[in-house]
Amino acid sequence: MSARLRDLFFRETPEYPTFAWQEAIVNAVAHRDYRIHGHGVEVWLYDDRLEVHSPGGLLPSVTLLALRRRELVHESRNPRMARVLAELGLMREQGEGIPRMFEEMERSLLRLPEFAASEHRFSVTLHNQPIFTSSDPDWVSHVGGLPIGDRQRRALVAFQGRAFTSAEYQAINQVDRDQSYRELRELVELDLLASSEKRGRGASYRVVAPIADGEGPPRARVLARRMVERGHIRNADYREVFGVDRTGAKSELRTLVASSVLVRTGERRGTKYLPGTGFESWLAGGAKRP
16 A cells, blocks of 8 residues: 545555456466466566566467557457356456556556566566656646546646647557547647647647636537547446446446437447437536436
8 A cells, every 4th residue: 555645635545456456467367378387477566566477478369569559359378267267257358357457557647557478478567656746736636527538637647837749648648649649639629738830740739727617628528529529429438528437337328328318239348329319408408427
């Protein structure tokens, strides 16, 4: 445990998000190569990081690039063991664990997970030190309440008081150029960032000071923009806008579907929500949670 400044008070919080370190260890047990003798799963705890090493390299369908991009990739070296761990509730559904690990580290404002692989070894490293520090707890608290994504929150705190580029945004969030462009453009449209007149590689951004009453962009604007751009929203969009967890979002989305605000399509990972007959009136009311 460590004392961290959160919402203007020092509170005892885990050094690493519980889900992140548990997922790293469970994955190591489930997917290690048990044909390799003399080596087991190793957990190394240092002052600034936790490392989990397991015998056996990545399987052919899984790459480091795919893991870093949070793609839902999955191939099990030990399918029976993976099935038992899933039935016991110790493993996530196929391919969901790594993306969730990234989410938890982002939400805790920590450096993102690091992966390394060789022919006979795979490693996960979690760092317990934030990627930045802020001398303005009021600003941190303000950003924490904005209806935007965790990566965008990281940028607003990390780059407060100075200009930055898309390349720097990509570096702290481990996203590609297209993803960076979309998320930065949303912050500009929400008046949270100001962009320079230059375009392309010479473009830069600067964090805009909060408006006088301390409120962030209306949640209705955020949700409506995503619906228009993509034609739908997902559970993840709802979580980011309203600051609820996965289970809470699922329950509230179910209520909105029952009220004809949204229409659900697809199943499981393919679930999307389209505007229903009551969507516009719901937004006009400020898009409050049900």
